[in-house]
Amino acid sequence: MTETSDAEATRPIRVLVGKPGLDGHDRGAKVVARALRDAGMEVIYTGLHQTPEEIVEAALQEDVDVVGLSILSGAHNTLVPRVLELLRQQGMEDVRVMVGGIVPEEDAAELRRLGVVAVFGPGTETEEIVRFTRSCARGA
């Protein structure tokens, strides 16, 4: 048995996939949640219309390694910094935050500067997302 499969069996990666804000596009979030599950992770799906406060409280209670935010509404510039700030307030800087959806490149660069580990746009292969999630959760 290899190192990773052993860790996977006894200490599965926990990921929260949330949709902050009022945006109702949930296909991408569901596709990603499924792909991560099929890669052996435990995925907490919070559903639509979550406030940043709700997402961070859920991340705290579920003790996740990674928070994934799916935003296609254009509100990422307010929602994502708020989530990062709340995580900091809770002392949860060790939790990785990744973002997916419709985010223009200049905004993505700013989000990364603020601490987001990656931003994934339309058409990203789920294999890439799985690989990235695993490496940033285990490498933490």
Added chain:
Amino acid sequence: MSLGKDILQGDRRALARALTLVENQMPEADEIVREVFGHTGRAIVVGITGAPGVGKSTLVDRLTGHFLSLGRQVGVLAVDPSSPFSGGALLGDRVRMEGRGSVVFMRSLAARGHLGGLARATPRAIQLLEAAGKDLILLETVGAGQSEVDVMGYADTTVVVVVPGLGDDVQAFKAGILEIGDVFVVNKADRPGADQTMRELRQMLSLGPRKAWQPPVLAAKAQSGEGIEEIAAAVLQHKDSAERNPEVGTRHVREAERFLRQALADQLVAHAVARAKAAGRWESLVEDVARRRKDPVWAAKELEGGEERE
């Protein structure tokens, strides 16, 4: 710094971390449970079970709201199945929960291959929530069929949820799920056929032996919040009845011996395996069983006998 003390002081992050240690069966978990065990056993544990999609999570959300209004400290554990292929799990019960901030502590547990409708970590997860001050714990099982009946061993009161219009209702009320219910809820009563389902259910229950506690059959529309007060009242009545009637019995009596047996079994097995490995006998015995040269019971007896001779 000790996680156990932090939990007793109501630190939610410490509680969340300890739950992970317990789920992952890390050695630190034993220490934490030892530290807090004296503060456990105080909550009313309400199990919510029933087939997939009957409305368990919606009901848990509404009951949470109701018990909060009664001044209860509510904790929620929701178990979902793990994929037998990948080991991963999609834990979606939070979707039905209204955001209540940090007032309610909810944790989603993956079953991780454990059968019976709950996760292996369930009893310890309950204890940690109790240590953190929760006095009413709602425990949602995986969408259960007929054999996922473990919940009755862990809950003070088991609520079995069914919905109208399952076709052949008798099929849905097969033994097992019928026997474990302390309270029955016919949810989605806004749908046609609820009255008939209630009648049939009552009739099936009346066929059984008369017991000190007769499980009520209640209608609910969890989505719109109707029938919630009645369910909560029945749960509290059942708890009272259990305390007054040794025949009904509280979960503490049921679980104490099981906890001890489980802990003992875990320790004895770990000890025996370690000794066999140290003596260089483990690998060859596994090989013998794999090649069908010995059956597992015989192999285990040989191991035990071998230890006696030492």
